[in-house]
Amino acid sequence: MRKLIKVQNEDNVAVALVDLKQGEKLRFEGDELVILENTKAKHKISLVELQPNDNIYMYGVLVGRAVTHIDKGGLLTVGNVKHQTNPVKEKTTSVSWTAPSIEKWKDRTFMGYHRPDGQVGTENVWLFFPLVFCENRNIEVLKDIFEKELSISKVSKQQQLLRDLISGNTADVPVYEGGQKAINLENIKIKFITHQGGCGGIRQDSETLAKLLAGYVKNPNVAGATVLSLGCQNLQVDIFKKALSSIDPDLEKPVLIYEQQQMGTVDHMLNTIIKESFEAIKTANGIERRPAPLSKLKMGLECGGSDGFSGISANPALGYASDILAALGGSPILSEFPELCGVEQELVNRCVNEEDGQRFMQLMHDYEKSVVNAGSGFDMNPSPGNIKDGLITDAMKSAGAAKKGGTSPVEAVLDYTEYVTKPGLNLLCTPGNDVESTTGLVGSGANIVLFTTGLGTPTGNPIAPVLKIASNSTLAERMPDIIDIDTGGVISGEKSISEMGEEILEYVIKVASGEIVSKADSLGQDDFIPWKRGVSL
Known part of the structure; x- marks a missing residue:
């Protein structure tokens, strides 16, 4: 089994897939790597020697800077790494997109509740x-x-x-x-x-x-x-x-x-x-269920209780499912703006319209300013649970969280409470708070919510199914009453991101058709918390 994974070629850190012992020697990318400290799975190991103020890259983007000397094979911690991102001023390039094949999906339907305005519900x-x-x-x-x-x-x-x-x-x-x-x-x-x-x-x-x-x-x-x-x-x-x-x-x-x-x-x-x-x-x-094309799905993309595996299993697998839905004319919705800090440039470049890119940057700026005025900052977003399981900077957490949105073009940028009307990927300004964000997604039209987690959370919603996607099999086995889908096969190497993404979409169709009840609904988890602007991260 693999013990380390580097997400992208540009990265200078790797993620431990299993617990590693001090002094353990590994062959990684044709080189010998000595583990300098006991390292728990999900945490990051430096692949190069880092000096103070050196940049740290993961997911191909800047996620932090070294504040002390870190040897090759050293463990990244909150003591030797600080949050760091690149400033964003404007769209720098237009991103081309190769959509996944939708041949097997284009004629698929779900059994939904048709409304007079043309929308289709997954619930009644x-x-x-x-x-x-x-x-x-x-x-x-x-x-x-x-x-x-x-x-x-x-x-x-x-x-x-x-x-x-x-x-x-x-x-x-x-x-x-x-x-x-x-x-x-x-x-x-x-x-x-x-x-x-x-x-x-x-x-x-x-x-x-x-x-x-x-x-x-x-x-x-x-x-x-x-x-x-x-x-x-x-x-x-x-x-x-x-x-x-x-x-x-x-x-x-x-x-x-x-x-x-x-x-x-x-x-x-x-x-x-x-x-x-x-x-x-x-x-x-x-009103009874009738067949509807998958383009009628508005799929909220959410994460909570994230861990160091979320960005390499559950989130990219959900991102692949999101890309399929976008290619079919459905509407995936990516929220939690504090958890997009550090990947703004990529998202701005993916905006189809220049105005949406400008609006995204303005919403991010205004939100962060309100947080700073309250005596905090986006860099304080990772929770104690996030940090304990390997997400030690907000940029590192964000770079993994953004993977839920796949790679498709951004068709619309919406502020909180604005309703989704365009097919394709929509960005929705919400806080990172699990329930407040989920509440906002459903208020903007999501008829199903896909919620990735590495630590486990029972969040649900009164009117929309909320499916929990575990980043690791240990969580799925420990909390089977709240987990709907296990993406741990990606970590073990048994499944690819695309295979797992297709499994997620198949599960979504069954839930949307009323064939499977989400675990959150089984538990009666009907959470509803409106967001008061500037109060929540």
Whole structure:
């Protein structure tokens, strides 16, 4: 088995594929290399002697600089390496792209839920959410009522009301006994979102939240929504309606909006919501899966709990799947702008339009400036878990993270909450925070999210399947309840990047068609955290 790997010819470091012992001698690229320190798998070994301020290259880009002398065969650590990137001012060249063969994919379909606007969902969800945190309790009450009733249980009078509606009983004595539903809601899922926004803070926060929630309604996985408002909050109903109209002036989905301060008692409001929402849910349940081309997939590309293997197994394999989807006319979406620090030049050069390249640089500049003003910086992005498993600079982490986006041209650059409309690779400005970024991807239209991880994370989403892709088999074996796909075969040499990428896309088709349930959905992992600009890395 290989013990070291150099990702690209220009690199002057290599990644340990297994634990290496001090004094161990290896033959690498026709030369003898002596390991100078005990080195855990995933960490980096210098292939040359480095002096202070010498540049360190990995993935063919600058990822750091030496701050002390590092001998050939020496271990790179946070003590002897600092974050370093090249400045980017403009597009320097146009990048040609050789797309992967799509012959075996061009006629493939998935079974999805077709919407009037031409989008196709991988799920069929009726979504409940508040415009302001003051309504979280009422959302939680409705969640309890619907979930308990749909799992055949008895509790409150509101639950009994829903039970009677399901059974068709209008008498005082329920006929819903013995736990048998009179209606089968097999084509619809009912999901609930709560959040801490909508009032307080600055008005821009509420406006951004309105756009994000409008994106969730627009998402093809949503059949319709029930929206709760208090009445006096910053995020007024009119602001939400304006956001909806902006994202889709001809929206044909049912959106039921209720304002508590106009409706009187809680009982009256909840009874009204249950009756009217249930009727709409029954209608949405009539929508069935039908074949759709793979070009209808909008695939969010995410990573979290990354390790030193992520950039050489899971991320490039996902990048290959992303390239296939882009070649088919689908829309892969690469997010997490702090984790693109150091690869800006490559991405700018890949932008089809000059304006998108300029916009990408401006968004990166503005984001980093806000982080610096808060007393931090992109260089502080790697988490303790990242560092422990070999990602010791933000540029090193970014260079591996960007591999999720493959090599296809960048067709669009979007700011947070802007909706994906163009086929091909889209760049979306989000933080690196797992849940905030995933939340943003789905708000911009992703109908499935592919999430690579080297350490393991249970992140999910209320309306879109989130598939976890392990960078190593040890993780997949240790946490089988959260891992959907294992790319460890790339590390062992049993599979190529292209073979693994094709396996990923095959799995995506099955999940998108409802044949396989994602592990996050099995665990009921419905995470939703809006991003407050300038607060998160």
